[in-house]
Amino acid sequence: MKFFVDTADISEIKKINETGMLDGVTTNPSIIAKSGKNFLEVIKEISTILDDRPVSAECVSLDYNTMMKEAEKLLTLGNNITIKVPLTVDGLKACKELSDNGVDVNVTLCFSANQALLAGKAGARYISPFVGRHDDWGIDGMDLIADICNVYDNYDFPTEVLVASARHPQHLLSSAKIGADVITIPPKVFYQLYQHPYTDLGLNAFEKDWAETGQSIL
Numbered sequence: 001m002k003f004f005v006d007t008a009d010i011s012e013i014k015k016i017n018e019t020g021m022l023d024g025v026t027t028n029p030s031i032i033a034k035s036g037k038n039f040l041e042v043i044k045e046i047s048t049i050l051d052d053r054p055v056s057a058e059c060v061s062l063d064y065n066t067m068m069k070e071a072e073k074l075l076t077l078g079n080n081i082t083i084k085v086p087l088t089v090d091g092l093k094a095c096k097e098l099s100d101n102g103v104d105v106n107v108t109l110c111f112s113a114n115q116a117l118l119a120g121k122a123g124a125r126y127i128s129p130f131v132g133r134h135d136d137w138g139i140d141g142m143d144l145i146a147d148i149c150n151v152y153d154n155y156d157f158p159t160e161v162l163v164a165s166a167r168h169p170q171h172l173l174s175s176a177k178i179g180a181d182v183i184t185i186p187p188k189v190f191y192q193l194y195q196h197p198y199t200d201l202g203l204n205a206f207e208k209d210w211a212e213t214g215q216s217i218l
């Protein structure tokens, strides 16, 4: 399972990159606004840090022609840019055109398996179903992930299921059990994955016992 982080916070991206676990970065207009930085500059910076791993940069226009122009500009920011488009008629038209020309496209704001099927037919490299925003409305977002994985398997779509709007480690575990290809998580959730109270307790005991031996390895 690939781990992407959903942030434009450069210092967090650098820190997580050093763990060796980072497979990609996703952003959206809200994340860019929160960073307080210039969109094009911050994407370029993330792209350099990620090197050959994918960085999703989202088109902000809603019509096909402007979306295609934005995509063209975003693609100049690095050779690892994935173009993010919304799941609309124009968005999927842009997805088809870009994908036919060898560009990786991440179709975002997916809330149904039918939408995911359309994105697959449009040649998307990634589909981003938003699980947390489903949960917000009392609907289990993980059912959607299972449905999409099932539909894609039925027809051998190469489109990768990128679980988005993941808010806690349980989202990751459930996604992994279903077999989703990728998950994008906030930095805080990334660090939560490492944590377990028994690990801390065990480590404390080992440290204490080792100190009593008076030995050192080095």
Ligand code: E4P
Pocket: 006, 026, 027, 028, 108, 128, 130, 132, 133, 164, 165, 166, 167, 184
């Ligand atoms: C996906 O690519 C989006 O950037 C993101 O995961 C949305 O998450 P949120 O619902 O927590 O804002």
